[in-house]
Amino acid sequence: MPLLVIYNPACGDRSAKPFFQEHVLPLLTDQGKKVDLTVETTHEGHAGQVVSEFLRGITGGEPLSVVIGSGDGTVNEVVNELFKDRSGTATVRRIYIALVPCGTANALYSSLFPVPSGEGAAKDIDYRLQSVRAFVSGEGKRVPLSLAATELKSPASSEGGTDTVTKTIVSVVVTSTSLHAAILHSSEALRAEHPGLERFKIAAEQNSTKWFKARARLLPTSPSNTAPEIYDSGSKSFVPASAEGGTVELQGPFAYFLSTINVDRLEPTFRITPLSHSIPPPPNTCDIVVIRPLRDPTLSEDDAAAREQFVAKTWAAMMAAYQEGAHVDLRYDEKGALAPGSQGENLIEYYRCGGWEWHPDSSDEDAHLVCSDGAINVIEPNGWAECRASTSSEDRPTFEIYVA
Numbered sequence: 321m322p323l324l325v326i327y328n329p330a331c332g333d334r335s336a337k338p339f340f341q342e343h344v345l346p347l348l349t350d351q352g353k354k355v356d357l358t359v360e361t362t363h364e365g366h367a368g369q370v371v372s373e374f375l376r377g378i379t380g381g382e383p384l385s386v387v388i389g390s391g392d393g394t395v396n397e398v399v400n401e402l403f404k405d406r407s408g409t410a411t412v413r414r415i416y417i418a419l420v421p422c423g424t425a426n427a428l429y430s431s432l433f434p435v436p437s438g439e440g441a442a443k444d445i446d447y448r449l450q451s452v453r454a455f456v457s458g459e460g461k462r463v464p465l466s467l468a469a470t471e472l473k474s475p476a477s478s479e480g481g482t483d484t485v486t487k488t489i490v491s492v493v494v495t496s497t498s499l500h501a502a503i504l505h506s507s508e509a510l511r512a513e514h515p516g517l518e519r520f521k522i523a524a525e526q527n528s529t530k531w532f533k534a535r536a537r538l539l540p541t542s543p544s545n546t547a548p549e550i551y552d553s554g555s556k557s558f559v560p561a562s563a564e565g566g567t568v569e570l571q572g573p574f575a576y577f578l579s580t581i582n583v584d585r586l587e588p589t590f591r592i593t594p595l596s597h598s599i600p601p602p603p604n605t606c607d608i609v610v611i612r613p614l615r616d617p618t619l620s621e622d623d624a625a626a627r628e629q630f631v632a633k634t635w636a637a638m639m640a641a642y643q644e645g646a647h648v649d650l651r652y653d654e655k656g657a658l659a660p661g662s663q664g665e666n667l668i669e670y671y672r673c674g675g676w677e678w679h680p681d682s683s684d685e686d687a688h689l690v691c692s693d694g695a696i697n698v699i700e701p702n703g704w705a706e707c708r709a710s711t712s713s714e715d716r717p718t719f720e721i722y723v724a
């Protein structure tokens with residue numbers, strides 16, 4: 321089986337290169353694995369180009385194994401490149417990935433291999449080598465990676481025409497709008513000064529009072545045509561969401577709108593979609609966490625005072641996500657407080673469905689941002705976005721990750 325090794329020396333705390341030289345490459349050699357090509361990435365998009373080019377040089381239909389040392393962004397680049405450029409995957413359709421967590425957040429790795437408690441556990445050598453060890457042992461299991469493909473659409477140029485797709489982006493971890501997209505957008509400007517996770521906290525403060533004007537439509541699962549489901553914290557299970565024609569309409573404003581696949585967390589302890597672990601999802605679905613401030617029984621309109629007042633509720637949800645995903649059971653009492661044991665509406669609406677549409681209000685520039693695995697895209701004026709989750713595909717390359 322052909323074997324590629326790629327690491328991104330610039331991601332996270334920049335430890336990928338020494339970690340590969342000291343641990344990963346010697347382990348591969350010791351276990352008799354012949355590496356066909358080792359590449360240290362030099363620029364954005366490089367990892368995808370390397371895999372694509374390598375595939376074009378292979379003639380057999382065997383799967384390709386790739387050891388990747390990076391965060392989630394580099395994995396995303398490989399998947400997107402192969403999704404776009406099919407020339408290499410005409411013969412090799414299966415890509416097996418052994419992942420080494422070297423990024424800032426490592427959502428994918430820490431979801432597959434939860435970090436044990438204890439100071440510095442995420443940096444532990446054995447902790448970081450688990451996927452590679454599963455690969456070299458020859459007995460490791462692999463899990464398929466689901467993909468979420470988002471089409472950005474521009475409005476038809478004439479009445480009765482069809483909207484056109486201007487860009488398709490693929491996520492393997494998270495696709496979001498609203499607060500999460502705004503935070504990622506602001507945090508990029510802080511990367512050089514704050515390379516660690518603290519840049520997300522600073523960016524969060526900068527965006528805390530924003531609400532996002534849009535409407536969303538949640539879509540049924542394809543091909544089973546199952547209507548969207550919503551988590552019911554009374555029965556602690558998913559139940560059918562009230563759906564008209566198989567879809568659910570959500571009117572804004574939104575504070576938060578985020579969907580995940582493959583992961584239950586975005587950082588080792590930030591478990592934003594914990595139910596994807598505790599109640600395993602069916603194929604071709606994503607988990608969606610929504611906060612709509614006007615569900616708060618003490619708020620009736622969108623004004624500056626209400627936005628200021630609601631900041632504490634959004635933070636309560638974010639902080640509870642760090643407490644083993646406790647935000648999913650936070651409920652209002654009749655005075656709008658989030659007291660333990662309250663029996664009112666849930667603060668969070670937690671959906672599971674086949675995908676979603678996002679239609680931003682043309683007056684709200686911030687609502688036009690879409691985040692795909694950390695990369696920010698902008699919906700054009702009067703445009704919209706459609707995201708669909710898929711677990712397997714007839715005509716696309718498939719990706720699997722080695723797990724212990």
Ligand SMILES: Nc1ncnc2c1ncn2[C@@H]1O[C@H](COP(=O)(O)OP(=O)(O)OP(=O)(O)O)[C@@H](O)[C@H]1O
Pocket residue numbers: 328329330331332333361362363364365366390391392393394395397422423424425426427694
């Ligand atoms: N040599 C390089 N110099 C600068 N940037 C690079 C280089 N090689 C790759 N990159 C870019 O670095 C970016 C960040 O990589 P990645 O997402 O893997 O790490 P991260 O952002 O630190 O981690 P995470 O996504 O887990 O938070 C990617 O967009 C990638 O294109």
